[in-house]
Amino acid sequence: MKQILSLFLFFCFAWLSGQTKVGGIVMDEAGEPVAFANVIFKNSTEGTITNDNGRFYMESDDVHDLLLVSFIGFESREIVLENRVTYDMTIILSEAAEQLNEVVLISGKQSKKNNPAVEILKKIWAKKRQNGVRQFNQYAFDKYEKVEFDLNTIDSSLIKSKVFRGLEFVFQDLDTSRITGKTYLPIFLNETFSKVKGDNVLKQEKEEILGNKNSGFDNNQAIIAFVKDLYQRYDIYDNYLKFFSKSFTSPLSRTGVDTYNYALRDSSYIDNKWCYNIVYYPRRKNELTFKGDFWVNDSTWAVKNINLQVTKSANINWVKDIYIEQDFDVVNDSVFLLKRDYMLSDFSFQKKESSRGVYGKRTTVYDNYEFDRELPRDFYRKSKNVVDPNAMVTDDVFWDKYRLEDLNKDEQGIYTLLDTLKTVPKFKSYYNVVSILGSGYVEIDKWNMDIGTIYDVFGFNDAEGPRLRLGARTYFGQNDPWRLEGYGAYGFADKKIKHGISGKVLIDRESRFIASAGHRRDVEQLGVSLTATNDVLGRSIASSALLTVGINNRLTNINLSALSLEIEPLTNLRLSVGSTFRTLSSALPNEFSLDYIDAESPSGISSEIRQFDINTVVIYTPGKQSVGYGVERREVNDRYSTLLLNLTKGTNGFLDSDFNYTKIQFSYTRPWQLGAFGRLRTTVEVGKTFGEVPLGLLSVVPGNQTFFSNYGTFPNLDFYEFVTDTYSAVHLEHNFNGRLFSRIPVLRKLNLREIIGLRGVWGELSDANIALSAPSAVNTPLRAPSERIYYEYSLGIGNIFRVFRVDFNFRGNYLDNPNARAFGVTGTFGFSF
Incomplete structure (x- = not known):
C-alpha cells in the first residue's frame, strides 16, 4: 500500500525526440477499431501493433515517408507521411475483395500445428x-x-x-x-x-x-x-x-x-x-x-x-x-x-x-x-x-x-x-501530504523527528474503552546509525496512561551488529501469533481494533523490558540473543483470569506472573532485498521465504522470576509464484514447551475476533479458545489473480480475483499444565485440539473496486465448543497491483 x-x-x-513520429487509430469501414493490426514503416524492420482499442504510436530515429498498415481480411494501405510528426491519424481499412497476396501480419486465432512461427519457437x-x-x-x-x-x-x-x-x-x-x-x-x-x-x-x-x-x-x-x-x-x-x-x-x-x-x-x-x-x-x-x-x-x-x-x-x-x-x-x-x-x-x-x-x-x-x-x-x-x-x-x-x-x-x-x-512552499505542502499517507509519519525536519504513526492514533477495547495513542521517533535520514522511538497512550475507561520506548544502535555496519533495548507498559491481546518475537513497540489488536466479533475480554496487562544483540554474519541470516523481563496480569480480572497454583502464596493462588527469559532467535530470509545501510532498512520485495527458529529459556529465582522452562518454536513461510495460476502462500509452524508453565506462558492458537482478514490466524476461533504446550499448524492461501473469473463473460470486465484458504492446527496440553492453571479455567476453558486437527477453509473475492477484499470463512469441526462460530465474514482493503 x-x-x-x-x-x-x-x-x-x-x-525524448525522434526523426519520425506517427500515431492514431485504425478502424474498419463500420467505424469499429481494429485491434492487433500491423503498422510498420515501409522498407524497414520498425513496426508496432495496434492495441485493444485500435490505437498505435510509433517513433523512429530515421526519416520515413511511407507507413504500411495491414490486417488479415482487409486491403493493405500505404500512408504517405508528409510531415515528420503526424498525430491523431484515422486510418480506415477496407475489406479485401480477394485474399491478400503479400506477406502481412495476421490476427485471429492461429493454428498450433503447421505454423512456421511455432516451429521456430x-x-x-x-x-x-x-x-x-x-x-x-x-x-x-x-x-x-x-x-x-x-x-x-x-x-x-x-x-x-x-x-x-x-x-x-x-x-x-x-x-x-x-x-x-x-x-x-x-x-x-x-x-x-x-x-x-x-x-x-x-x-x-x-x-x-x-x-x-x-x-x-x-x-x-x-x-x-x-x-x-x-x-x-x-x-x-x-x-x-x-x-x-x-x-x-x-x-x-x-x-x-x-x-x-x-x-x-x-x-x-x-x-x-x-x-x-x-x-x-x-x-x-x-x-x-x-x-x-x-x-x-x-x-x-x-x-x-x-x-x-x-x-x-x-x-x-x-x-x-x-x-x-x-x-x-x-x-x-x-x-x-x-x-x-x-x-x-x-x-x-x-x-x-x-x-x-x-x-x-x-x-x-x-x-x-x-x-x-x-x-x-x-x-x-x-x-x-x-x-x-x-x-x-x-x-x-x-x-x-x-x-x-x-x-x-x-x-x-x-x-x-x-x-x-523544493524551495517552493506549495510543492513542499503537496510533498508532505503524500509522504504522511505513504509512511504514516509527520516529518518535522527542524527537530529531526517524525510524529506518528497516524494509523495508531485511535483504538478501542473492553478494558480501556476508547483509546488515544501518540508516538514519535528520531529521523535524521534513511541511513541513521541509531534511532529512538516511543509512544504514550491513554484509555478513557480504565483512566490509565500507557507508554513504550525503544532504542537501537548500529555498532558495526559490515556485520550489521545492532544493540537494542526497550520498555513497554500497556494492555495487550496475547496469543495473536504462535511464533511472535519480542517487539517492544509492535502494534496490538487490543490497542488498534475498533470493532470485534463477540465479547473480547481476555486482555492482559503487560510490563515488558527487553535487551538484545543482533548480528548478520551472512546475507539475510540474522542471529540475535537477548533477555526479557515481563510482568503479566489480567486487564479484566472479573472476566478473564491468569491465576495459577502457587504454593508460596498465602492464598495458594497467584494472579501475577513475573518472568525472566533468555531468547535466541535465528531468522533466515533468502532472496530478501533491502534499501539502505542504517540501523533500520526497508524491504522492497515480498517474494522471499522466512525461516524462524526461536529458543526461549525461562529461569526462576533471578529477579524473583517464577518459572523454569524451555520453549522451542520453528516456522517456515514461503510464497510460491505459480505462473499463470497465481500465487500460493504457505506457512508451517511447530513448537513445544518443556516444563510446567501457567496459562500466560502457554502457546495460544491465534484466533481472530476482528472483522479484518489476518493471515496466520484462525478467523472462526475466539481468543484463548485453544491453548497448547505442543503444537503444529499449517496455513495455505492461494490467489488465482482472476484466472477463473476471467473465463466467465459476466464477471470478466470486473477484474475480480478469487482466493481460497485452508488452515489447520493440532496441539495438546499436558495434565500438569492443566492442573497448574486450574484456577483460571473458571472462565477460560483449558482445551487443546488434540482429538483431531482443527481446520477451517475460506473462499474470498479480491480486487472489488480495486481496493476491497472479502473472505467467507467456514469452520470445519469442533462445532460443539461453547459459542463456536461456524461461519464468519472478514475483509481488508488496500492498494495493490
Missing part, C-alpha cells in the same frame, strides 16, 4: 539455456541503470489548474513519448552504476554498486523503495516474467502456444545475421499477457531484439501500460548478449486513453562483458545488501567515466528542476 501511495506524489506535478526453447551468459561457467559485466518518473498527458487545463498555480515554470519544456505519443514532464531521476559478477556453476551472483545518484526525494523511504522495486531483473527466456508481484506469461515460454497466437511476419538481415520476425498476441482477454514481436537468429535461435506490451485487458491495477524493449549484441557467430533493456510503466487511476498518470521508465545498459574468470566461493557469501555510503557519488568526473548512456539535456535538467521545486 505504501508503495502505491508514494506514486501519488508524482500526480501533483508529467524529452520450439527451436528457441531447445537453445534458450545456451544463449547469453548462461553458456559460460563464470561471467562479469558493467551495468548502468537510470530510473525516471514523468508526469504524463500534460495539457493546458492541467497547467492552468489551481493545483499548479505558482508552479507553471515546471511546464516550460515538454516532449512526447516515443511509445505512447503523450506529452510528459520528467520529475525524478535515479542513476546507478555497478559491477556484476556471477558463477553459473555455483548459481551465485553478486552486484557491487559503485555509484548512485538521485534527483530529489533522497530521504523519502517510500519513494526510494518503490524505485528499488523497479530494479527487479527478469529474463525473457523464463516461462514467466514478474512485475509488481504479478507473473506474466513470457511469449518465449514453453506454455506460450496455449496463451498466445504466433505469426511469422518477415525475415531480414540484422547486423549481418539472417533473422525471422515473429508477431504474437494473446488468445484470451483479462489474462496477464503481452503483445508485440521479436527478431530471432536462424542458426543460434537467439533473440536479437524483442518488444513486449501488456494488453489493456490484463488484470492489473493502477498500471495502464507496460512496454519493454530489449536489444542483444552479436559478439561472435554464436554469442548474443543483452546490450540494452528499456521498460516503461504507465501508472494511472484509470485505463482510459485520456487519463493522466505517471511514467516510470527504467533503462539498463550492459557493457564490458568478461567470461570464465573464477572467483572463490567466499566472494559471493559476503553481504550483497550493504551499500557503501561512498557509493552516493555526485561527482561529475565519476559519471562522465561510468555513465554508459549519456543523459539528454532534458534529463540533465531534472536535477535543476527538483532543486528549484
